[in-house]
Amino acid sequence: MDDEGRVLGVVSPKDLLTRESEHSFLKFRPKLRRKVQGTSAGELISRPAVTVEQDAGVTEAARLMEDHRVHRLPVVDDEARLVGIVGRSDLLRGFLRTDTELNEEVRTGVLLRSMSLDPNTVSVVMHNGVVTVGGEVERTSMIPVIVALIRRLDGVVDVPERLTAGLDDGHLPIEEPVGTGVLDSLKRRA
Missing domain, CATH: 3.10.580.10 (CBS-domain)
Structure with missing residues (x-):
């Protein structure tokens, strides 16, 4: 200096x-x-x-x-x-978090807030940043979303999942949303 x-x-x-x-x-x-x-x-x-x-x-x-x-x-x-x-x-x-902190974020932030699931219906086990989730969710389409949301959390190393679903919606076609907004109703009148 x-x-x-x-x-x-x-x-x-x-x-x-x-x-x-x-x-x-x-x-x-x-x-x-x-x-x-x-x-x-x-x-x-x-x-x-x-x-x-x-x-x-x-x-x-x-x-x-x-x-x-x-x-x-x-x-x-x-x-x-x-x-x-x-x-x-x-x-x-700043990216390293305790297993307790991660567990709370997965249960509250991902399961409850983002997915509107009761956190007590899904098993969440932490060990050194590896988040293992298990249990049954409503639809199969929810599983990759849950895993992706958990992976995005700082401090998560891996997300092995053992989730099943009550309804297999993987074979259902994806439909375009039907317009119900103000502009759509004006277009129908014209």
Whole structure:
């Protein structure tokens, strides 16, 4: 960092490994020679530092890490001063949820709210992000919808399903909805 706390660069594991390895092509790459012969952080750092603003979202930080192939990002304020460091594990933490939290989200969010099912009629078993659902639902067409909604939840790894249905509606034709809106009634009059 400079005297005002602004990030100048970062010493990465790659920088340290470069310093420790032997390179016969140093005479052709002055920047690499500086790193290999460097004895201070200032001589080893990769410049400019890839940083993320403190107001940036998780997606932006993850994209920066992926694009620049780094494992940690300095977090800076509006004046580019260092306020912290974010690592890959920090970004993942937001997606990791306990089995108890996932169970509640599946029962309340998916089964009750989205599918209008009594959560007590479906068995929901969690283990390390694997959500196994079983029991009987009204129609077979509901099964892939339930599985898809559960898969979309953050922290879900897999959704083995053991669901059956009281009515096999897979063979029924899909009918176009009959227009019943105001515009449809006006069209019929014309």
